[in-house]
Amino acid sequence: MNIIVCLKQVPDTESQIKIGSDGVSIVTDDVKWVMNPYDEFGVEEALRLKEKHGGEVTVVGLGPKRVTESIRTALAMGADKGILVTDDALEGSDALATAKAIAAAIKDLEADVIFAGQRGVDDDQGLVGAAVAELLGIPQLSLIVKVEVAEDGKTVKVERPIEGEALVIESSLPALITVQKGLNEPRYASLPGIMKAKKKPLDEKSLGDLGLDAAEFGAGARKLKILELTPPPARVAGKMVEGDTPQEKAAELAKLLHDEAKVL
């Protein structure tokens, strides 16, 4: 099986987010960059599919050179090779443009299954996976927690939890699967894995290499314009509920929730 994993690098979820002086971007000086947490589930599932069905796992990342580190992490977990789509002209691209570049990097790889995280935990859009699937003309299966590829490798059965239900969906392959927590427990890279990863192939592709026109990418070509970033609406620390015993505090809290907050 030919398995692709799309990879994004994002600020660690422990990061404080500070807005830059331009008002439309974040300050990245102190940011610790990590593989998007949802993509880790994709890497793990790809490795499990390979272990069961054979084949090759290719990790496709997009972004500046620092993304190489996250691709190497995936290679250290066991992926076979990496592709980094990197070009100064990509800086500031929106989801549609990003998907076009990723789809261009994937289209000739004859993928059977493509994994992507259900969303990047930075922009929280969750658009790129679906757009890559659309551009490649293949089905998308979103927010999946279980993946079973048929023995013949022609179909896949997946499970998608929705509000109050779980759907079991069958799709033809190739397909793009976006993954979420609950699918698996991603493995850690072993020391030998880390050593081996250094020798695994990692190709860089520019927009020109992919036959794409740089003018269609970057902040200037965005169809979704960011007008302004602001800190979240401030929540003023409220009342500390007083009382000499837990019972007194509980009684006071219940009273406040009923009389003042009116939520009981």
Place this chain on the structure above:
Amino acid sequence: MAQGVWTIAEQRDGAIRKITYEIVSEGRRLADALGQDLTVILLGSNVKDKAAELGQYGADKVLVCDDPKLEPYTTDAYVAAISGLVKDGDPAVLLVGASVEGKDLSSRLAAKLDVAMAQDCTAFAIEDGNLIAIRPIYAGKAYAKVAFENSFPQMGSARPKVMELNEPDASKSAEVVDAEFTLDDGDLKTKVLDVVKDESGKVDLTEADKIVSGGRGMKGPENYKILEDLADLIGASVGASRSAVDAGWRPHSDQVGQTGKVVSPNLYVACGISGAIQHLAGMSTSKVIVAINKDEDAPIFQKADYGVVGDLFDVVPALTEEVKKYL
């Protein structure tokens, strides 16, 4: 020129879901701001009788796509039906609900139409005749104000439980129109084999009106019973922090935070949750936040409307007894 506001209804087993009324209400406000009409697309099998009532929330017209292939929802069939209607109708604004289905549908539809999309928004407005959307990013650590650049329809999805519901007006009814669409079997590559209902009756955290959530301070899975007792009494769903989920105490679907669910209930009761930044990110749009924690320096108190410093194993059962007085 693109004209009118459209929304896509969400129904399940023929019943209109609440998120639909939320986006129809918001769609009405945007249509009024533009001085244009509000059209709703309703898809499913034998759903036409549900169409006219959408007028009570403000729809002028409902386009009905009725076909057995549209039940249950699949991305392929819905996108095929809707994309043709949108191309023909050329609306200025297209709103969907940011439910699981709505996000799946809208992300593919936007790509198919080659237009920009603002996912999971908490506010919309019309400025100078164009749609403006506010959307939390970094799970709410920052908010982005976004606009659309020569991209029609201007597409946005609304976070569940954030948009204000219009008071239904029983005297109003929408014009119901059978939509013309074609579904080519060759385009339908996915099939729902089975639907497994959650029999617990628990409301999904993203749609819950109240949430009682437990973290590391719960000390073990067996202790969630005290949260469930309180939750059952006040009609809440039980959530958890990442550390509780990672410890295996609670299922993944219960996790609130940046790598779990982002929730906006009317009441969020955080028990034994210190308030790691990635948890705070997932629940800070809750309307009323209560924190119960024995560490008075816990960061959660900075976000809480009501804080109780105390042992949750004493406070929560006492609270369960006390709230009975008000029910």
